[in-house]
Amino acid sequence: MNTNPSSRQQDAQEQVAHELRALRASIELACHKPARSVVLLSPDNSVPTADAVWNLGLAFRTDTSSTLLADSDMEDPGLHLLADLDLAPGLRQWLEQKGQPASALAATHDHGLLVLAAGCSNEDPLQWLNTESIGWFAPALMACAERVIWRTPPLDQSPVGVLLAGSADAVLMAVRPGHTRRSRVNRAQRILAQAGIMATGTVLVES
Amino acid sequence: MTWSEYGRLFLRHGWLMVAGAAVCGALALGLTTVQEPVFRARARISMIPGVMDWRMRDLTKELARNAVATFPSDELLAAVQDQIGLQTDAEGLRAGWDDGELIITIEAFAGDAATAGILARTAAREFHSRRSLQFTEQDFIEFIEFEIRNREPELQQIAPNVMTNVLAGLFVGFAAGLALVLMLHWRDEEWLLTRQAIEKSVPQPVLGRLRSN
Known part of the structure; x- marks a missing residue:
């Protein structure tokens, strides 16, 4: 047993890195192709989706391809805090102006990730993210990065996640053991089934 | 599952x-x-009709059931208390009637075996003498064999089990x-x-x- 604190920390980091690599491989195997667009859904607000999306971005990060994290939770945005960015400009401003998405994107210095912040808080994302707009903004974002990972509002609060999941390569259901209730997960599954969407897999979000 | x-x-x-x-x-x-121990003492009094016909048998049963239902009367309880010099209540005495064996059972409950025995013996004796007197007055005594079967009550510790x-x-x-x-x-x-x-x-x-x- 290793008792050196720095070695233990290094071991823990290697363990996390291994888990992320395994997760990425599992996702790509489950969707039978490179997952260019990934949507992380949560049944309710028990899952810290900002952290989960951030770590998912780290899992997919490579030196040769860019990964974009997009925050569609305009009621409770969180990705910009992890990336140490301003809340605006972000997704809302870009959708409002229908301009080039690059103007709203920001790159994180240390992690090599592109981040599209929500752009606002306490607003209903359905005003901007709907069946009409998804036809142009999803392809536009895909043109900006090799891979786009969406953070979505909880499914019991907004159907935006379902909307985005419809055009995604991989749909992941995030569950936080000990915090997420089975009844909420079942409800989320029913919502997805009604929309004809089958989640690619489940991801455990643990502290 | x-x-x-x-x-x-x-x-x-x-x-x-x-x-x-x-x-x-x-x-x-x-x-x-x-747990406080509880002892039970049991005295048995037979009440058999002298003539074995259905009428007498039914009459005997009716008398026995009435005697059991009114046991212990206040007078009997007071008499028992006077004789043994102990305070006891109606909860400490109980009577039962066995239709098949034609036996009245007098049960006494107390925290020690000696007290339970004395209580059961005294209550049985008092019950027997009072009912005998009553049956005599009603001219039933000639037709009913009414006697205490065991002078020393059966003792048993019933609690704690x-x-x-x-x-x-x-x-x-x-x-x-x-x-x-x-x-x-x-x-x-x-x-x-x-x-x-x-x-x-x-x-x-x-x-x-x-x-x-």
Whole structure:
């Protein structure tokens, strides 16, 4: 047993890195192709989706391809805090102006990730993210990065996640053991089934 | 749930049922040692019709049932208290009637065997003398054989019953442990605490885990 604190920390980091690599491989195997667009859904607000999306971005990060994290939770945005960015400009401003998405994107210095912040808080994302707009903004974002990972509002609060999941390569259901209730997960599954969407897999979000 | 899932559940949490039974059994045993003892003394009085015809038999039974229903009367209780010099209440005396054997049973309950014996003996004697007098006045005594069968009452300690207490403790502990196991299982399932619970709740496989910062 290793008792050196720095070695233990290094071991823990290697363990996390291994888990992320395994997760990425599992996702790509489950969707039978490179997952260019990934949507992380949560049944309710028990899952810290900002952290989960951030770590998912780290899992997919490579030196040769860019990964974009997009925050569609305009009621409770969180990705910009992890990336140490301003809340605006972000997704809302870009959708409002229908301009080039690059103007709203920001790159994180240390992690090599592109981040599209929500752009606002306490607003209903359905005003901007709907069946009409998804036809142009999803392809536009895909043109900006090799891979786009969406953070979505909880499914019991907004159907935006379902909307985005419809055009995604991989749909992941995030569950936080000990915090997420089975009844909420079942409800989320029913919502997805009604929309004809089958989640690619489940991801455990643990502290 | 399938039988194999129940099996796994009890293998995982079964020790709770065993521990619950052991703890409650021990508590019951401990309670037994501090429980006040109760002794029962039983006197038997036969009440047989002198002539064995249906009318006399029915009459005897009616008289016996009436005697048992009104036992102990206030006068009998007062007389018993006077004779033994102890305060006792109606709860300490009880009478029963056996239709098949034609026997009236007088039972006395007390914290020690001697008191219970004296109480039963005195109550039986007093009951016998008062009813004999009554039957004489009503001209029934010639037709009914009415006598105390055992001058020394049968004595038995009825409480604490160690076996009953321990068995009850074991049962309660086991049932409480079982309830706890089922509650733990419900908690695991409802709050998705185990990977098995998650995989049962969602049709998709668990692909991996992410840590929240």
